Amino acid sequence: MDRRGFVTSGMAAGLASITGGGTALGTLLDRALGPSAGRRDQEALIRLSSNENPLGVAPAAREAIIEAIVDANRYGGRHDEVVEALARHLGVGTDNLTLGFGSTEILQICTQAFQGPNTPLIIAEPTFEDVMGYQDTMPFEVHTVPLTADWQHDVHRMREISMERPSVVYFCNPNNPTGTITDSADIDAWIAGAPETTTFVMDEAYVEYVTDDRYWDSLRWIDEKPNVVVVRTFSKIYGMAGLRLGFAVSHPTTADRLREHTINNGPNMLAAAAALASLEDDGIVARSIAVNEEAKAIVHATLDELGLEYLPTNTNFIMHRINGDLETYRERMAERGLRVGRDFPPMLDHNRLSFGLPNEMDQWASAIRDFRTRGWI
Ligand SMILES: Cc1ncc(COP(=O)(O)O)c(C=O)c1O
Numbered sequence: 001m002d003r004r005g006f007v008t009s010g011m012a013a014g015l016a017s018i019t020g021g022g023t024a025l026g027t028l029l030d031r032a033l034g035p036s037a038g039r040r041d042q043e044a045l046i047r048l049s050s051n052e053n054p055l056g057v058a059p060a061a062r063e064a065i066i067e068a069i070v071d072a073n074r075y076g077g078r079h080d081e082v083v084e085a086l087a088r089h090l091g092v093g094t095d096n097l098t099l100g101f102g103s104t105e106i107l108q109i110c111t112q113a114f115q116g117p118n119t120p121l122i123i124a125e126p127t128f129e130d131v132m133g134y135q136d137t138m139p140f141e142v143h144t145v146p147l148t149a150d151w152q153h154d155v156h157r158m159r160e161i162s163m164e165r166p167s168v169v170y171f172c173n174p175n176n177p178t179g180t181i182t183d184s185a186d187i188d189a190w191i192a193g194a195p196e197t198t199t200f201v202m203d204e205a206y207v208e209y210v211t212d213d214r215y216w217d218s219l220r221w222i223d224e225k226p227n228v229v230v231v232r233t234f235s236k237i238y239g240m241a242g243l244r245l246g247f248a249v250s251h252p253t254t255a256d257r258l259r260e261h262t263i264n265n266g267p268n269m270l271a272a273a274a275a276l277a278s279l280e281d282d283g284i285v286a287r288s289i290a291v292n293e294e295a296k297a298i299v300h301a302t303l304d305e306l307g308l309e310y311l312p313t314n315t316n317f318i319m320h321r322i323n324g325d326l327e328t329y330r331e332r333m334a335e336r337g338l339r340v341g342r343d344f345p346p347m348l349d350h351n352r353l354s355f356g357l358p359n360e361m362d363q364w365a366s367a368i369r370d371f372r373t374r375g376w377i
Contacts, residue, residue, distance in 0.1 A: 045339040053239030054356040058284035061274035068273035078272035095252040103233035103246030109261040114199045115140045122169045124153045126344045128176040151180035166197035174206045177344040177352045179313035181215040200228045206315040208237040226251035238278045243271040295355035302365040317354040336367040
């Protein structure tokens with residue numbers, strides 16, 4: 001019997017003896033190990049709105065989660081194992097790593113560690129807004145800098161502002177919600193010459209999806225520059241958004257500082273099991289990229305056919321024009337069973353569309369084509 005068969009039958013038998021519900025449990029296990037295709041949100045809409053991975057958690061990770069449930073009544077203890085596996089995977093030291101409850105926790109920790117009343121945040125607009133949200137509990141100034149005409153961070157303007165005093169610079173690269181990249185050479189030139197009092201928070205949530213060779217990641221800086229923190233996640237390419245595991249890669253002294261803010265007994269044991277299995281790579285990365293490229297091709301062809309402009313994407317989503325009112329567009333898509341992205345001011349003439357499975361994108365394509373015949377877009 002193969003491993004999956006063993007897990008399925010062995011776990012089902014064991015758990016069935018506890019719950020007395022063999023058939024229902026067998027169905028649950030089949031679903032847990034089966035494809036995620038067609039997974040809907042609470043209103044039964046196909047989710048093309050939150051930049052999730054439509055393939056779901058990797059099969060090897062699902063097995064690992066089921067196996068780990070047996071120990072889920074115990075406190076964790078797999079922290080070091082995850083850190084060691086990640087260090088090997090990234091080619092960094094274990095002392096460079098800090099784990100968080102998603103990269104969201106890492107972003108919150110960066111705010112706690114670096115931000116303050118006299119240390120402003122310098123951030124693009126539009127970008128991932130999360131870090132700005134922490135102003136409610138810890139007041140700090142925010143300088144928003146519009147993206148350039150070609151949808152890059154305005155490195156020149158951000159740098160000018162940073163010269164005034166110590167500050168935190170948030171780079172979302174590739175950027176959410178635009179999906180675009182900022183030229184890494186420009187960012188590197190700034191980092192190389194920046195004082196240690198300028199902290200760079202480099203959010204690389206979508207790094208694995210990048211195809212543009214003007215982009216490279218920021219890991220090269222972590223040995224040399226304690227003021228650079230690279231933020232990554234298992235939510236996107238590994239399809240683990242609901243399991244909540246992210247991490248920071250930084251200089252060891254900075255990692256010590258970040259870890260002062262983390263909670264004890266992390267990470268969640270099931271997330272740890274899934275991450276360890278995913279890093280062993282059962283092909284989840286390659287499959288995620290391949291399905292994303294397939295979805296992207298369908299969307300590009302459809303938007304080209306309809307003459308709707310879109311931004312070049314290096315992520316698992318795309319920003320495209322809709323020629324009409326955004327809220328009405330969303331409502332009409334929902335009537336067709338599709339949940340598409342929310343408002344991202346000031347880009348209210350665009351919709352952010354997350355890539356799903358190819359058949360889901362076909363559904364989106366036929367809906368938007370129909371909108372054209374009705375004169376709605
Ligand atoms: C740029 C960026 N950073 C961070 C996150 C948060 O991801 P998580 O907390 O799931 O790791 C997201 C989620 O969409 C994102 O788009």
